[in-house]
Amino acid sequence: MFRSVLHLLWMVVTVIPWTLAVLLVSLWPPRTRAWWTAVSWFRVVIWGTRKILGVQINVLGLSNLPVGQTSAAVLLSNHQSTLETLLLPTLMPHPLAFVFKRELLKVPFFGWSMARLDMIHINRESRTEAMKHIMAQGCRLLAQGTWVIMFPQGTRLPRGENGTYQTAGTRLAVQAGAPIVPIAVATARCWPKEVFTKQPGVVTVSIGAPIESAGRDPKALMREVEVWIEAELRRIDPEAYPAV
Template structure:
């Protein structure tokens, strides 16, 4: 039954992405603003998140929304835990501002889905270009952040299994420092229901915890990322303690004398 439910969810996404993509492409041809195209894309992402509940029993709950800026002009860099595809759909659906992902250009080749994200104001890069790719992230990231668009990045770079910790890279904090914008850490327990590289979803609740913005002025990118990692990983252990080995209690100090 879980396989069948997951198959129906996948088919639902494959079918519904077609009309939404056609609308986005039409709006682009007609000269509609990026904000208008984003609203259409966001509606499809939200629909897919809802559908994961209908078909697969995957729900979510969010805490910390009050930590997010409420001004249309306050840009932030969201730094999120990355365990599955689920958060790439969920976070744009729940955030109050348009988001711009930094993603590899190969995704543009996916029919309909790739055409959609290629028509949005996001940042696609060729990872083979190294420093040139990062310069593009900084240039376009600054432009978007000044417009009030929030840039979202996964500092671990790729999806990690439940209970594991990837290598936190400093590209995101370097961007935030250079742009003079705060970073907002986000913990997501999506692998409880939708493990990485898994087709079958498991019913349950995905917890999302949003931290307070961390100022970047005067910070160094390594120690800033260390602070982000410490918050995210501590929060992951709080939200999903079953996924992490228990920390052994310290041994008592030897008796004196």
């Protein structure tokens, strides 16, 4: 509990000056400068996660990431914790655009920073409009070298739960002609959903080989992504999937 309180204070104290920095830097182009300023705060939080909480991070498959300044990619990951939203940007060589609900923009400081970044914020109440927005903004961002990251399950899930994988990410990849990079994260063992007390230990992030999307059916493509992620989760976090 003491570690968790100290870590929360670390995040609160550091987010204020970094938010001010992001707001200031975002006033001048290019907007990617604001992104990398935000990523520097993510790195500070991850440093605190390691040193204060005692959480060690094991990353597999970094060599699978596409190379090149203009290479496009749609990252599709399972979602267990807040940790991966802070960690994944620190691992990527390109700016990322998260797809997230518009309500997060109201969160003090953190949401204000996100509002100044080139992200895709959607209104979940209108699925049709949300999908059109994802397609339009996603294709624009991919064309300029920003990678789009989505959590196809839609929300954080406890360890061992599958959930339903939605096809918005694969539809975007097919329309934009961008490869999909599947990612499996086993972060809830140390940073569970809606639990304040964090646990020390080792979490694993596994990055899979890119999957080409050209000419693919989005539903079949998402099924392939789901099969890889779920199989990889059972490999990197077997304790969450006890044998029957």
